[in-house]
Amino acid sequence: MKKMNTKRIRPLTAGYALLSAGCFSFITSSSDAQADARQQRPNILLIVSDDHGYGDWGDALKDASMPNLDRLAASGIHFTQGYVSAPICSASRLGLLTGCYQQRLGNFWYGDGGMATDEFVSMPEILREAGYATAMIGKVHLPGVQHARNFPLHHGFDYFYGFEGAAKHYLQHNAAAHESFQEKLLKYHPEKKGYPIVFNQPMQVNDSRKDQEGFSTELFGEQARKFMAQADEKPFFVQLSFNAVHDQTYQLPPEYLKERGIKPIADWDPAMQDPNTFNDKALLPDCAEARDYLLGQLNFLDIEIGRILDFLDERGLRRNTLVVYVSDNGGSLANGSFNTPLAGGKFTLFEGGIRVPFIISQPGTVQQGMVCSNLVTSLDLLPTFASTAGVAAPELCDGLDLTPLLTGTDLSVGHQTLFWDVGQQFAVRAGDWKLRFSETTGRSRSPAGLGFQLTNLQDDPGEKQNRIEEEPEKAAELMKLYRHWRAGLE
Amino acid sequence: MKKMNTKRIRPLTAGYALLSAGCFSFITSSSDAQADARQQRPNILLIVSDDHGYGDWGDALKDASMPNLDRLAASGIHFTQGYVSAPICSASRLGLLTGCYQQRLGNFWYGDGGMATDEFVSMPEILREAGYATAMIGKVHLPGVQHARNFPLHHGFDYFYGFEGAAKHYLQHNAAAHESFQEKLLKYHPEKKGYPIVFNQPMQVNDSRKDQEGFSTELFGEQARKFMAQADEKPFFVQLSFNAVHDQTYQLPPEYLKERGIKPIADWDPAMQDPNTFNDKALLPDCAEARDYLLGQLNFLDIEIGRILDFLDERGLRRNTLVVYVSDNGGSLANGSFNTPLAGGKFTLFEGGIRVPFIISQPGTVQQGMVCSNLVTSLDLLPTFASTAGVAAPELCDGLDLTPLLTGTDLSVGHQTLFWDVGQQFAVRAGDWKLRFSETTGRSRSPAGLGFQLTNLQDDPGEKQNRIEEEPEKAAELMKLYRHWRAGLE
Numbered sequence: 001m002k003k004m005n006t007k008r009i010r011p012l013t014a015g016y017a018l019l020s021a022g023c024f025s026f027i028t029s030s031s032d033a034q035a036d037a038r039q040q041r042p043n044i045l046l047i048v049s050d051d052h053g054y055g056d057w058g059d060a061l062k063d064a065s066m067p068n069l070d071r072l073a074a075s076g077i078h079f080t081q082g083y084v085s086a087p088i089c090s091a092s093r094l095g096l097l098t099g100c101y102q103q104r105l106g107n108f109w110y111g112d113g114g115m116a117t118d119e120f121v122s123m124p125e126i127l128r129e130a131g132y133a134t135a136m137i138g139k140v141h142l143p144g145v146q147h148a149r150n151f152p153l154h155h156g157f158d159y160f161y162g163f164e165g166a167a168k169h170y171l172q173h174n175a176a177a178h179e180s181f182q183e184k185l186l187k188y189h190p191e192k193k194g195y196p197i198v199f200n201q202p203m204q205v206n207d208s209r210k211d212q213e214g215f216s217t218e219l220f221g222e223q224a225r226k227f228m229a230q231a232d233e234k235p236f237f238v239q240l241s242f243n244a245v246h247d248q249t250y251q252l253p254p255e256y257l258k259e260r261g262i263k264p265i266a267d268w269d270p271a272m273q274d275p276n277t278f279n280d281k282a283l284l285p286d287c288a289e290a291r292d293y294l295l296g297q298l299n300f301l302d303i304e305i306g307r308i309l310d311f312l313d314e315r316g317l318r319r320n321t322l323v324v325y326v327s328d329n330g331g332s333l334a335n336g337s338f339n340t341p342l343a344g345g346k347f348t349l350f351e352g353g354i355r356v357p358f359i360i361s362q363p364g365t366v367q368q369g370m371v372c373s374n375l376v377t378s379l380d381l382l383p384t385f386a387s388t389a390g391v392a393a394p395e396l397c398d399g400l401d402l403t404p405l406l407t408g409t410d411l412s413v414g415h416q417t418l419f420w421d422v423g424q425q426f427a428v429r430a431g432d433w434k435l436r437f438s439e440t441t442g443r444s445r446s447p448a449g450l451g452f453q454l455t456n457l458q459d460d461p462g463e464k465q466n467r468i469e470e471e472p473e474k475a476a477e478l479m480k481l482y483r484h485w486r487a488g489l490e
Numbered sequence: 491m492k493k494m495n496t497k498r499i500r501p502l503t504a505g506y507a508l509l510s511a512g513c514f515s516f517i518t519s520s521s522d523a524q525a526d527a528r529q530q531r532p533n534i535l536l537i538v539s540d541d542h543g544y545g546d547w548g549d550a551l552k553d554a555s556m557p558n559l560d561r562l563a564a565s566g567i568h569f570t571q572g573y574v575s576a577p578i579c580s581a582s583r584l585g586l587l588t589g590c591y592q593q594r595l596g597n598f599w600y601g602d603g604g605m606a607t608d609e610f611v612s613m614p615e616i617l618r619e620a621g622y623a624t625a626m627i628g629k630v631h632l633p634g635v636q637h638a639r640n641f642p643l644h645h646g647f648d649y650f651y652g653f654e655g656a657a658k659h660y661l662q663h664n665a666a667a668h669e670s671f672q673e674k675l676l677k678y679h680p681e682k683k684g685y686p687i688v689f690n691q692p693m694q695v696n697d698s699r700k701d702q703e704g705f706s707t708e709l710f711g712e713q714a715r716k717f718m719a720q721a722d723e724k725p726f727f728v729q730l731s732f733n734a735v736h737d738q739t740y741q742l743p744p745e746y747l748k749e750r751g752i753k754p755i756a757d758w759d760p761a762m763q764d765p766n767t768f769n770d771k772a773l774l775p776d777c778a779e780a781r782d783y784l785l786g787q788l789n790f791l792d793i794e795i796g797r798i799l800d801f802l803d804e805r806g807l808r809r810n811t812l813v814v815y816v817s818d819n820g821g822s823l824a825n826g827s828f829n830t831p832l833a834g835g836k837f838t839l840f841e842g843g844i845r846v847p848f849i850i851s852q853p854g855t856v857q858q859g860m861v862c863s864n865l866v867t868s869l870d871l872l873p874t875f876a877s878t879a880g881v882a883a884p885e886l887c888d889g890l891d892l893t894p895l896l897t898g899t900d901l902s903v904g905h906q907t908l909f910w911d912v913g914q915q916f917a918v919r920a921g922d923w924k925l926r927f928s929e930t931t932g933r934s935r936s937p938a939g940l941g942f943q944l945t946n947l948q949d950d951p952g953e954k955q956n957r958i959e960e961e962p963e964k965a966a967e968l969m970k971l972y973r974h975w976r977a978g979l980e
Binding site: 424437438439440441450451452466468469471472473475476477479480 | 914927928929930931939940941942956958959961962963965966967969970973
């Protein structure tokens with residue numbers, strides 16, 4: 001066993017102060033719970049949010065709160081250095097699904113092929129094979145949706161309720177609204193430019209599309225609870241992927257806006273404006289209300305997390321359900337998200353693009369109320385879930401089984417090195433050091449940090465200083481690691 | 491035709507001042523010579539020296555002179571920005587031989603496979619196929635000599651006189667001396683550590699090894715003249731690859747040392763010292779005489795160049811022979827070489843490791859007495875020779891046909907970008923800018939320049955300043971070019 005990495009883990013609240021680093025494995029009744037877990041394999045609930053910024057939660061969220069996310073964190077481990085494998089949704093979700101750097105599947109940026117090959121085993125395939133009832137609820141957004149295997153029912157999910165694309169209208173989910181918008185749009189721009197204004201298609205429910213009424217965050221939460229309620233003989237694996245807090249955050253229940261006196265934005269009307277003009281504002285609301293919209297979405301997201309936790313508590317499932325919360329990438333600066341104290345945001349390889357809210361909880365099994373700074377990544381979830389289900393992870397897997405860290409038997413578990421590459425940007429982190437490169441300036445509201453940057457994240461978490469000239473040895477070491485990793489992908 | 495790049499080319503001496511940039515194509519009798527060339531294809535003499543430093547010639551060579559190399563330059567074009575594709579002998583020679591970045595053949599550093607594959611066509615194969623009599627005289631040093639195709643007679647040479655390895659004793663070329671040394675060495679170090687002290691094997695003459703008497707520089711010059719003298723019906727292609735001025739420069743004719751009062755170093759004697767101690771001194775003569783030894787080798791090299799030029803003049807072959815002079819890489823700082831005003835030396839990707847003395851001459855056809863700063867490289871020689879021979883270069887070729895530049899019909903010919911990669915170091919040059927990276931500090935006497943460096947070579951030819959932080963756009967642009975090139979190698 002490796003040396004315990006005690007400096008990186010601390011109790012979250014004073015109430016847990018008794019649990020010093022040396023006695024993590026003596027949590028009350030944890031051994032009982034583990035015995036139960038051996039008898040009945042734990043359920044797994046993976047909650048994935050969309051573009052939830054590192055700073056838009058907890059102490060950093062100064063203009064609002066997410067009490068239910070706090071409640072989840074207090075019941076488990078809050079990872080302060082939890083990463084995803086990409087700063088954009090589609091690539092990140094593919095890494096999460098396969099436990100592999102998605103570049104191994106040829107995926108770097110939007111439009112790459114997704115699960116085009118059978119070579120890689122998916123998280124739900126492993127869990128279904130292990131006897132789990134599996135459900136995908138919400139946003140899929142695998143790259144290259146044209147490949148049949150990218151459809152959730154084709155990569156291991158028994159049940160699918162949600163949408164395949166990048167975004168979903170929060171309020172409209174019916175064919176009539178969708179057709180009406182597309183019709184207007186075609187008239188305006190026959191070449192379909194501006195298409196992504198509104199994704200108000202009906203929900204995909206398994207093989208068919210169904211008109212639905214309601215707010216997407218609530219609909220997804222409800223569906224997850226329904227599925228979990230029905231599962232009885234088998235343990236369940238539910239991936240609950242909210243579209244909150246992705247673009248179009250202005251799409252909030254009218255009564256919410258009214259109550260708070262927040263100015264609404266009407267959906268696009270061709271009589272009023274060019275679709276691209278609207279698009280710019282709706283997707284990237286550079287307006288006084290931008291932050292208010294985002295806080296609205298966070299509010300509903302938190303409420304839904306609360307309902308899920310209440311459900312698990314009420315059903316007595318909490319201690320036998322491993323609950324994970326992770327965002328698919330960093331907050332988008334364009335929609336008012338904060339990644340404080342990190343630099344940059346979605347689309348970039350600054351910490352703000354790739355370090356995300358990351359919580360793992362299972363009272364009685366996983367350490368409770370802990371804050372842990374070990375380097376972990378969404379790629380670790382597949383092997384950790386496999387371990388939870390008592391089966392082997394696939395041979396081709398870049399993640400670590402976090403179980404020994406979660407249960408306190410080996411606090412040193414974590415990555416020494418992590419890598420990112422979206423084609424036009426790459427980064428490597430080794431220990432506290434990070435080398436970052438971008439060949440583009442990035443989008444105007446998310447500058448990618450052109451050129452090379454070497455940072456010591458311990459000294460400079462906001463990536464303000466570039467030490468590439470000052471520390472050539474470190475730069476060389478990191479570049480060597482990156483090149484080795486890059487060469488080994490193929 | 492591209493715009494003439496007049497600023498990059500200037501007459502070498504006042505005598506050529508009449509030849510302004512605008513009238514390069516009106517050199518006396520050049521059109522006659524070109525007509526002759528069409529009737530009878532020019533011979534090609536490629537002189538390759540070993541580790542000849544950029545600063546160890548011409549005005550920069552303050553402590554000696556190479557009048558015959560000056561004479562060659564005055565009769566042709568002196569390229570001030572002529573490069574090789576590697577800062578070490580073996581890889582550089584493979585690039586020269588194939589006209590391809592040797593990385594395409596999997597060759598980055600010592601020990602890679604050389605011409606292991608038949609996929610790449612060699613320079614002598616093209617010329618032999620075009621009807622040339624071909625000879626390889628001197629040092630081969632292709633990587634991975636174990637592959638049959640690395641032997642000169644197996645890649646297009648009709649005749650071979652020289653040696654296959656990295657180095658040759660300048661004075662001893664006989665089996666008895668070689669065996670005696672190996673015997674002593676085996677006694678001292680059964681594991682053969684220290685083996686490369688002395689390569690005093692006999693000369694390889696086609697299929698057999700023959701004991702020879704004489705100084706290697708003179709022997710190689712003599713053999714080249716002999717071959718050229720015999721060639722009559724066919725045009726000839728001779729690659730004359732001197733081992734001067736590689737390591738062990740102390741191995742000079744005793745009378746030369748005596749005349750100048752330079753202290754000799756005796757070859758290794760096991761009774762006197764550990765072979766590695768000797769090795770350090772003999773290969774890397776960190777002693778007061780180091781520069782004197784090197785100047786001695788340069789002196790003999792220059793004399794031999796003079797004999798070759800005299801031979802061509804006397805036989806009336808000069809106007810019908812394309813003569814090229816190039817070093818295989820930059821000067822080795824370890825043996826007293828200078829690369830002034832460039833930084834670094836052999837083994838490194840500083841300019842001193844890869845920018846070399848580079849001359850092309852054919853009076854009456856090639857511009858005379860010109861100094862040209864266009865970016866050219868040893869990879870250009872294969873397509874230029876193919877053009878000279880009136881045949882097509884292979885499809886897979888990274889070089890440019892320099893003929894239009896040489897004859898003054900298009901002075902813009904030259905590379906916009908050049909790339910280097912030896913595994914642990916890479917570099918890219920685009921226009922005046924260069925991005926360089928090394929993951930090693932390099933050998934103690936040839937520091938490789940750890941980490942990243944961005945330089946504007948126009949402003950800073952000695953690579954003193956690192957502008958990587960100041961010019962992130964330029965760094966990104968160059969890194970992008972490098973990554974694209976690197977990805978395209980396979």
